[in-house]
Amino acid sequence: MGTIPSETIEQIAAANDIVEVIGSYFPLKRAGANFKALCPFHQEKTPSFMVSPSRQTFHCFGCGAGGSVFRFVMDYEHTDFPSAVRKLAARVGITVVEKSRGGAPEEDQQREARRLLLKLHAEAAERFHNNLLKAQFAGPARDYLEQRGINRQIIKNWQLGFAPDSWDALLKWALDRGYTRPQLLQSGLVKLRDESDTRSEIYDRFRGRIMFPIHNDVGEVIAFSGRLLPVRRSLGEGGKNEEGIAKYLNSPETPLFRKGNVLFGLHKSKRPLIEANCAIVCEGQIDLISLFEAGITNVVAPQGTAFTENQARILKRYVDEVVLCFDSDAAGAKAAEHSLDALLQNDLIVRVLELPPGEDPDSLVRREGKEKFENRVAGAQDFFDYWIEREMEAADVSSLGAKLQLARRLAETVSRVRDPLMRGEVVNKASARLGVSPADFGTLLSIKPARTASAEAPQFARAQAAPGPRHDIAMLCLLALRDEAARNFLLAQNWREILEQVPDAEILIRILQSELHPDDPASLSAFMASLSPAEEALVSAWLLQKVPADAETMVEKWWLGIRHAVLRRRLAAAQNRIKLPELSTGDIVNLQKQILDLQEQLHELSQPAGAADN
Numbered sequence: 159m160g161t162i163p164s165e166t167i168e169q170i171a172a173a174n175d176i177v178e179v180i181g182s183y184f185p186l187k188r189a190g191a192n193f194k195a196l197c198p199f200h201q202e203k204t205p206s207f208m209v210s211p212s213r214q215t216f217h218c219f220g221c222g223a224g225g226s227v228f229r230f231v232m233d234y235e236h237t238d239f240p241s242a243v244r245k246l247a248a249r250v251g252i253t254v255v256e257k258s259r260g261g262a263p264e265e266d267q268q269r270e271a272r273r274l275l276l277k278l279h280a281e282a283a284e285r286f287h288n289n290l291l292k293a294q295f296a297g298p299a300r301d302y303l304e305q306r307g308i309n310r311q312i313i314k315n316w317q318l319g320f321a322p323d324s325w326d327a328l329l330k331w332a333l334d335r336g337y338t339r340p341q342l343l344q345s346g347l348v349k350l351r352d353e354s355d356t357r358s359e360i361y362d363r364f365r366g367r368i369m370f371p372i373h374n375d376v377g378e379v380i381a382f383s384g385r386l387l388p389v390r391r392s393l394g395e396g397g398k399n400e401e402g403i404a405k406y407l408n409s410p411e412t413p414l415f416r417k418g419n420v421l422f423g424l425h426k427s428k429r430p431l432i433e434a435n436c437a438i439v440c441e442g443q444i445d446l447i448s449l450f451e452a453g454i455t456n457v458v459a460p461q462g463t464a465f466t467e468n469q470a471r472i473l474k475r476y477v478d479e480v481v482l483c484f485d486s487d488a489a490g491a492k493a494a495e496h497s498l499d500a501l502l503q504n505d506l507i508v509r510v511l512e513l514p515p516g517e518d519p520d521s522l523v524r525r526e527g528k529e530k531f532e533n534r535v536a537g538a539q540d541f542f543d544y545w546i547e548r549e550m551e552a553a554d555v556s557s558l559g560a561k562l563q564l565a566r567r568l569a570e571t572v573s574r575v576r577d578p579l580m581r582g583e584v585v586n587k588a589s590a591r592l593g594v595s596p597a598d599f600g601t602l603l604s605i606k607p608a609r610t611a612s613a614e615a616p617q618f619a620r621a622q623a624a625p626g627p628r629h630d631i632a633m634l635c636l637l638a639l640r641d642e643a644a645r646n647f648l649l650a651q652n653w654r655e656i657l658e659q660v661p662d663a664e665i666l667i668r669i670l671q672s673e674l675h676p677d678d679p680a681s682l683s684a685f686m687a688s689l690s691p692a693e694e695a696l697v698s699a700w701l702l703q704k705v706p707a708d709a710e711t712m713v714e715k716w717w718l719g720i721r722h723a724v725l726r727r728r729l730a731a732a733q734n735r736i737k738l739p740e741l742s743t744g745d746i747v748n749l750q751k752q753i754l755d756l757q758e759q760l761h762e763l764s765q766p767a768g769a770a771d772n
């Protein structure tokens with residue numbers, strides 16, 4: 159596969175168990191010898207996505223997606239093959255040495271730029287972290303965190319850092335390390351003095367802030383969120399621009415960081431989320447860290463924004479239920495409401511944990527402890543109960559006009575519920591509270607489809623399995639992939655010569671050409687890495703099929719069928735040719751010989767066992 163040696167690919171495949179890798183993204187349930195799950199590549203209600211630990215492959219019998227562990231990472235993370243290889247290599251501590259090659263310089267450049275950005279983020283995180291642990295200028299930050307219950311160990315657990323109050327501390331450090339101005343600008347760690355002039359002076363974006371590294375779900379630092387120290391706010395606003403006084407400041411969107419696609423803390427909370435099948439959503443990083451460190455680990459934070467469609471979709475891979483923690487004030491309710499659309503669209507059950515006035519999850523869990531907080535989570539109200547109650551309280555339902563208005567508003571929210579069962583339930587609740595019949599209330603619901611085609615996970619559109627080859631070739635592919643003896647039998651035949659005459663046999667030729675060993679899943683993965691996505695999907699399907707018990711006799715039978723078909727086709731061609739006018743006597747004699755010879759060969763072969771006709 160171009161730049162990465164196939165031995166390295168095999169080595170990486172061998173070290174990355176596909177069940178573990180896929181299981182780190184979403185839960186897998188055991189199903190006999192395999193594991194299954196709802197397919198992440200198409201919408202489905204019953205699982206048809208299978209993972210085979212023995213073959214080290216996955217395949218979805220619903221949409222045809224399938225392949226090796228590399229294919230999974232490529233499709234799931236929307237990356238290219240080399241990135242998937244590097245990611246899996248990093249996961250198991252293998253260094254990938256790439257041979258340089260001529261082609262696709264643009265792709266190489268992009269990949270290199272990404273690699274450098276990741277390296278810069280990792281190093282910057284380490285630097286900020288060391289500042290916070292050791293530097294004298296970080297004293298106030300340490301004090302502040304200590305006072306919020308974040309001790310040295312927690313600082314280490316989350317690699318928290320500190321950016322000094324300087325215009326160029328990071329800038330100088332990074333330039334010293336060989337990073338260039340364009341790289342630094344691309345990272346978002348520095349910014350232009352004059353945004354409209356790309357040649358203007360650059361300076362540190364994060365100054366005098368506690369730094370929270372933001373990780374992707376495999377734990378690489380891809381951005382930062384900087385929190386201003388409260389003490390600075392008391393300095394007053396004189397001379398500070400707007401950004402300077404924002405309590406939280408995030409990295410801008412970069413090639414690594416798309417704000418709406420990242421959930422803070424997910425790299426640590428994936429497992430707990432799956433186990434609890436419920437996500438506690440809090441707003442800020444400190445809330446999340448406090449809950450996590452208190453032992454409430456099924457937590458995520460959407461980075462201070464409302465849930466995006468993508469964040470909700472990511473979350474749905476781990477849980478069916480979401481508990482939103484928010485302030486009892488109006489702003490909190492608004493924030494929750496903004497998240498609602500995305501959550502309901504993804505069929506997540508939403509509950510609401512209303513915090514006592516003046517409390518946030520951080521203060522609450524530290525004051526009350528883990529168990530009390532868990533009780534609050536367990537008692538969290540269904541979002542619609544909560545919401546209907548709130549609306550009823552606020553409205554004057556004694557006037558018919560106000561009541562109608564309220565009914566319309568409720569109906570609009572209920573319309574967003576995609577799941578028909580859940581929707582029916584909410585209609586019943588709302589109509590009961592309003593004192594109208596469910597049918598009447600139902601007429602207010604908009605009937606527009608809750609999910610438009612464009613929201614249907616377009617980024618998961620992928621190459622599906624090609625239509626399989628004819629049955630006899632497919633059988634031989636299956637046997638050559640799965641049974642060493644069958645494979646050896648085929649390799650001992652004049653397979654190249656025969657298969658070149660068979661339409662559709664390209665995939666079988668590739669299987670026989672490759673150095674794969676049916677009992678070595680890593681070699682299967684390396685082989686699959688050399689295929690097109692459609693071919694790989696096909697192979698992954700074969701790898702999940704049962705091998706016939708008598709593979710050795712089967713392979714002979716099917717091979718005989720192929721040979722028979724090839725001879726018959728050549729015979730038919732010769733017989734057609736001989737009928738052509740204007741043949742020389744020599745041609746005719748040759749063709750007659752050929753026909754006799756072919757008839758003899760056909761006769762020698764016993765009756766084919768397989769249905770091998772073309």
Ligand SMILES: [Zn+2]
Nearest residue numbers: 197200218221
């Ligand atoms: Zn599928």
